[in-house]
Amino acid sequence: MAASPGALRRAGNEEFRRGQYGPAAALYTRALELLEATGDAAAEERSVLLANRAACHLKDGACRLCVADCSGALELVPFGIKPLLRRAAAYEALERYGLAYVDYKTALQVDCTVQAAHDGVNRMTKALLEKDGVNWRQKLPPIPTVPVSAQTRWSVPSAGAPGANTPPATAPRGEPDQTAAGTERARTLKEEGNELVKKGNHKKAVEKYSESLQLNQECATYTNRALCYLALKQYKEAVQDCTEALRLDAKNVKALYRRAQALKELKDYKSSIADIKSLLKTEPKNTAALRLLQELNRA
Numbered sequence: 001m002a003a004s005p006g007a008l009r010r011a012g013n014e015e016f017r018r019g020q021y022g023p024a025a026a027l028y029t030r031a032l033e034l035l036e037a038t039g040d041a042a043a044e045e046r047s048v049l050l051a052n053r054a055a056c057h058l059k060d061g062a063c064r065l066c067v068a069d070c071s072g073a074l075e076l077v078p079f080g081i082k083p084l085l086r087r088a089a090a091y092e093a094l095e096r097y098g099l100a101y102v103d104y105k106t107a108l109q110v111d112c113t114v115q116a117a118h119d120g121v122n123r124m125t126k127a128l129l130e131k132d133g134v135n136w137r138q139k140l141p142p143i144p145t146v147p148v149s150a151q152t153r154w155s156v157p158s159a160g161a162p163g164a165n166t167p168p169a170t171a172p173r174g175e176p177d178q179t180a181a182g183t184e185r186a187r188t189l190k191e192e193g194n195e196l197v198k199k200g201n202h203k204k205a206v207e208k209y210s211e212s213l214q215l216n217q218e219c220a221t222y223t224n225r226a227l228c229y230l231a232l233k234q235y236k237e238a239v240q241d242c243t244e245a246l247r248l249d250a251k252n253v254k255a256l257y258r259r260a261q262a263l264k265e266l267k268d269y270k271s272s273i274a275d276i277k278s279l280l281k282t283e284p285k286n287t288a289a290l291r292l293l294q295e296l297n298r299a
Contacts, residue, residue, distance in 0.1 A: 003030075004034075005031040005032075005034050008028070009031050009045075012025075012027035013052070016055065021059045021060050022056070024056050025053050025056035032049050032050070047072075047074075047076040050072045050073035051073040051080065051086065053069050054069035055086060057069060057090075061093075063093045063094050064094070066086055066090040067087055067091065069083075070086050070087035071087065079106065079109075079146050079150040081107055081111060081114065084103045084106055084117075085103070085114070088103035088104045088107065088117075088120055092120070097131065098139060098141060099141065100120065101124035101128060102141050102142075102143050104117045104124060105121060106146060108121065109187060125254070126253060126282075128140075129254070130283070130287065137194065145191070146184075182215045182216060186216035187216075189211045189212035190209065190212045193205040193208035193228075197228065202232050203228075203232060205228050206228045210225065213225070218248075219252055219255070222241045223241070223242065223255050225241050226238045226242045226245070226259070226262070227258060229241060229262070230258060230262060233265070235262040235263075235266050236266070238262035239262045239266070242259035243259065246259070251282050253283060256279040257279055257288065257289055260272045260276045260292060261292065264295070264296060269296055272296055273293065276289050277293075280293070
């Protein structure tokens with residue numbers, strides 16, 4: 001009797017656990033072919049199989065194949081954590097940092113407790129800052145808005161499969177819908193602020209960021225508002241926002257850099273230099289920071 005798609009998937013999971021990624025991918029492919037041949041349109045099952053096969057490709061360094069399978073999985077079941085994280089990792093390996101950043105940020109909208117996504121955002125922020133300078137955000141592709149329903153929807157786990165979208169043990173409990181709604185609104189306001197910054201409307205962007213911060217105190221929102229205050233020459237406010245951001249993330253590169261910029265304008269050169277030196281401990285080759293340090297040393 002021919003093996004069922006479920007049996008092939010379980011066999012693939014076992015090969016994956018043993019580190020046999022090629023044989024595992026072949027089993028997932030057979031399961032997918034069988035689903036197609038029988039006309040079974042089970043989107044959830046096909047999405048899991050594609051995500052599992054993507055994990056094999058990622059392990060074997062076949063990053064473009066990983067991207068293709070993850071994209072297929074996400075078309076079938078949008079906003080799956082595993083496909084988002086795997087595609088982000090593949091984009092990162094391909095040095096397509098903007099696309100990786102978008103996927104990591106999208107994953108955090110689905111579940112803000114995923115540490116791998118937080119770490120990915122931090123790495124991509126550093127890489128993009130070094131690659132494109134302080135205006136790197138303006139070159140990003142749009143970040144999709146994740147509906148609240150997707151923030152609480154999890155795929156059915158598949159017995160330890162590499163593509164099982166099971167919630168982490170640290171998933172928040174209590175009132176997830178209310179929390180998710182507030183976080184979603186805060187994120188929407190922040191993105192509206194980002195769009196206004198791109199248009200050069202910093203004053204209106206400050207209002208959007210301020211509304212967002214009332215709902216959710218996020219490091220990035222503080223640093224974004226600080227950027228606006230710098231543009232508006234409100235340097236004391238910029239310092240305050242960067243200080244708040246650093247309270248949340250003591251090594252945040254943008255907060256250190258923007259506070260240094262504001263302190264320079266306030267002629268507090270000593271404190272400005274201290275911030276730049278702290279930044280350079282994290283990113284010794286940060287060209288914008290090195291340039292600002294040269295300016296401060298000449299001041």
